Amino acid sequence: QTAQTYEILGVEVDGVTEDSEQTFIISIADLRPGERVQLPYDEAFGEAVRGLYERAQVSDAEITVDRVVGDGVFLTIRVTQEPRLGVVEYEGLSKGEQDELRDRLPLIRGRRVRPADVEQSRLIVQSYLREKGFRLSSVSASQKLDGDRLTLTLAANKGDRVEVEDVVFVGNENFSERTLRKRLKNTPEDRWWRFWKRETFTQSGFEEDKDALIRYYNDRGYYGARVVRDSVYLRTPEASGEDPELVVELEIDEGPKYHVREVVFEGNTLYTDEQLEFALGIEPGDVYNRSLIDRNLYYSPDHSDVASLYTDRGYLRFNVAPQVVEVPGDSLDIYVEITEGDVYEFGTVEIAGNTRTKEHVIRREIRTVPGQTYSRQAIERSVRDLVQLNYFDQSSIGGGPAIRPNDEDKTVDLTYSLAETSSDQLELSGGYGGSLGLLLTAKVTFNNFSAQGILDGSAWKPIPAGDGQQLSLQVVTSGTRYQNYTLAFTEPWFRGRPTPVGFSLGFQNFSNSPTQEDYKILLGTAQVFARTRLKWPDDYFQTGTTLGYRIYDIDGRSNLYGLPEGVSQELTVRQTLSRNNLDNPLFPQAGSRNELSVTIAPPVPGFIQYHKTDLESNWYAPLANKLSLSLKTKFGYIGSLTGEDVEFQRYLVGGSPLETNRNFVGFGKDLVYLRGYPTTAIGPRSEGEPVGGRILNVFQTELQYVALQTPQLSVAPYVFADAANSYDGFSDYDPARLYRSAGFGARVILPILGLVDLNYGYGIDPFDPVSTRDDGLPKWRGQVTLGAGL
C-alpha cells in the first residue's frame, strides 16, 4: 500500500461542544481545508497531536479519517479533555504547611487536571510529611466535579511524629559508641535538653551518615570497614500513652587496621616519583588514610596536591586514579595511575550577566588571559578577585566560570556568568560631639561610579555606574558652629592600567560658641594624586605623586599651636616610593611595608614654604601559628627652604584619631598618634602651647595573636611597647630622650564598624599637662580607634 495525497475537504472536532473551542482546537491542530495530506499517515497528524497535548491541554487526542471522497478527505479530531481545577482543599495540614506545599504542587487553578497530576500531588504531600518526621503518615486524594470545575481534596493523616530515641552500634571494638555517634550528624538522638530541636529521621540523611561513618574508619587505617546491617524500627514504649520511638541499629565490621607498604606511580613523565611522593605525603609504613590521600591527590587549598602540579601548568585533561591493593597480612599497596594529557591554553574568555558594570572593569580583574597556559589556580584567583569587587552576587561567581575545552587546538574557552548587586553605601547618623552638641553625618559612597557617564543623560539611572570608580561625598555638621564637607574620587585603573588616579576636596570650619571668646578657624584642602605599580626592582614597589593645596584661616585666636593669625596658603608636591609585601592587609604575620616620602612646599610669594621627608618602616615576623612580632619605626624631618621659620605641618605626638576628630585638635600640624599618652602631649612647647617638633622618632614593637578570624568577627589581642619624641631641631635632638609606654590591646573587626582598635597603655614618662583634663603624670590611659588603625 503506497501513500497517496489527498486534499482536506473538512475538519470536525469531537469531544468539545462549544463552537469557539472547536475553532481553537482546529487552529492548534493546524489542519485546514485546502491543504494536502498523505494517507494513511502524514507528519502533520503527529504535529497536530503534539500541539494539542502541549497547548490545548487535552489528555487524549486522535485524528481519524471520516471518509474519503475521490482525492479529498474529511477528518475528525477526537479529543478528551480533563476538567479544570476549581479548588484545592487540604485536610489535616496546618496553614503554614499548606503554603509551603502550594509552591511544590503542580496544581494551578483553572488549568486542566490530568490523573497523573493528582497522583503526583499526593506523593509530594506524602514525602513532604515523611521529611518532617511523620513516618506514620498517610495521604489520600479525592476528586469531586462541581459543574465543569474539579474540587481536589488532599487529606493527610499525620500520625505521631517519631523522633530518634536510640542509636545502637554492634561490632565496634576500636571506637566507642560515643565517638561513633558523633559521626551521625543527620541522625541525632533525642535528648531531653534539646527540647527546641526536633530530631527527625530522614533516609537521605541516614545514608550520608553511614558514608561519614565508614570514612571515619577509612581515615584511621580501617580500609575494609563496612556497615554489615542497618535497621530502623519503631518501638512502642512500655509505659502506655507514650509516642512510639524510632531506634536505629548499625552493625559494623571493622576489619584490620592497615598500613601502607608501597606507593607506585604509573604514567608520569613530567614529574619524578620522588616529586609526586612528596606531593602525596604518604610514606611506606604510614597508617592508611583515605581523606588524606584524596586531599593530597585531588585538591588541597594551598595547591600542593598532585593534581595541582599538573592542572596549574596547563594539563587540563590530567586524570589520576588511585588503586588500593590488599597485601596478605594487614598491608596495602597504592597504585596511582596518572594520565597526563596535553598542555592547554586559555582561548577566549567571555563575560555574561553584566547589565551594569562595563566589561573592561571585570576583564581587568580576571587572570585567565587568552593565550596563556591553562591554570586552575588562575581561575580560582580570578573568582576571588571578582568576589572582592563586591559588584556581584557571590553565589553567581562562586561556582567559577563555565569551561569549554577544545581538544583540537588545545584551548579552553571560559565564560564568567555574573549577577549584579548594588555596592553603593549610604550612611546617615547623628551623634553627640562633645562641646559641639548634636552632629549630623551624611555620607554616600558609590563604589561602581562612571565619570564618563556624567554627560550622558541616559546613564543617569539613578546615577551613572559601571566604570568601577569610587565617588564619595560626606557632610558633617552641627549647624552653624561646625561644618565639614568632603568629596573624593578615585579611578583605580587609569587608562586601563593598574595606576590609580584621583582627587579629593575638603572644607571645614569651626567657630567657638558666640558667648565665649569669639574665634573662627577654617581649613580648605584640595589634592590630586596618581600612583603606579613598578616592575623593577620587583612588583611590590609603588610610586605616587600628590599635588596638594591647603588654605588655613585663623580668625580671632592668638597662639593656636604657635600658628600665625590670618590666612595662610600652601602648595605641595609630594613624591612617595613604597614597597608592601604584607601577607594580609589587616592582620599581617609576615612581610614588610616601607614608605619614603618627600614633600616640597615651594616658596611661592604669598604661600608658606617647607620641605619634609618621612620614612616609615614596618616589619612582621611569624613566631608561631597566628603569633607574630612586629617592629615599626617612623622618622621625619621638616625643614625650611628659605631660612624662615616653619610653623605648619610640624610633628605633634600622642593620642588616637578618635580624640582629634571634629575638634580641630592639632590644627595645621602633622599629628602622630601614640599609645599611652593623650593627644598633642609630646613635643616642644611655646608659652605652654604645644607647637610640634621638626624631627620625629617613633619606635613601636608588638606581639600579636590572631585569636579568631571568621567573616563575622575577627579578634587579635596584642601587647606592645612604644617610644617616641619630636624635637625642635638638631640642637635639641637626643635619640635617647624618648617618651615610653607599654600595655596591651586588641584589634577587632566587626561587620558594621569595621576595624576597631582598643588599647590600654601605661605612659611611663611625665609630660607638661596640655589641658586640665590630664595632669601629665605616669599612668594608664585607654584609647579607642575606629577604622584603619595600622
Add this chain to the structure above:
Amino acid sequence: CGNGVVTPGSAQEAYDRGVEAYDRGKYTRAIEHLRTALDFGRTSPLAADAQLTLARAYKGDRQYLLAGNEYTRFIEFYRSDERVPQAAYERIQTYAALSPPYDLDQTDTERAIDYIRLYIAQYPESPQAPEAAALLTDLREKLAQKRYNNGRLYQRRELYEAAVVYYESVLQNYPTSAYADDAMLGALSAQVEFARASVISRQAERYDEALAKYDRFITLFPSSPLVREAEDLYSQAYDARQAVPETTAERAGQ
C-alpha cells in the same frame, strides 16, 4: 467592566477599552484591559486581535521583554493569521531594542540576532527584509566592536598574545564588519610590540609572524584607510627583523 461579572459581552468591552487606550497612547491601561479580555479565553473571536494589540502595547510601554513574549504567543497561537509576518517583524524590533551598549552583557543581542535570522529565512520576500538585514548588521557590528575593544584592552595592558587572540577573533567571526580592518591592524601592531618585548631568541619568529600579518592585511584590505599605518608597522618590523643577530635567529629556527 466595573462590576466584574463574567459575561460574554464584557470580553468585547474589555477589548474595546484596551484598543481605545492603546490608540491614545495610554499603554499601561491598555495592557490591563487587554489582559482582562484575554482572561476570557484564547478561543474567543477577538482573542487574536487582543493578543497582538497587547504585544504592541507592551512595546509602546518599552517593556520589550514582555512584548517579545506576547508577540511569540500571537505567532504560535494564531499561526494562520495573516498578520503573523508583521508580528514577526515587530518582534525582532522588540528584541533589538533590548540590546544594550557593547560593553555590557550581549545575551540579548545574540537572541535578537537569532530572531532576525529566523525572520529573514522565513520571509525573504517581505518588503521589510532589507530593514531586518540592516538591523542584523547593526547588532553584529556591536559584537565585533566588543571583541575589538577586548583586543585593545589587552594590548594596553601589554598582554599581547591575548590581544592578538581577540583581534583575530573579530576577523574570524565578523570578517565583513567595519571593525575588521582595524582589528587586523591591531593584531599586526600587537604582534610587533610583542616581538619587540620578547627575548632575543624568540624575536625572529615573532617578527616573521608580524610580517605575515601585514601580508594578510594588505591582501584582505588593499584599499583600507589604515594602509599607511600598516605599512609603517611593516617597515618597523622589517627593519627590526633584519637587526636580529642571524645566529640567534638561526638557533630559533632550528
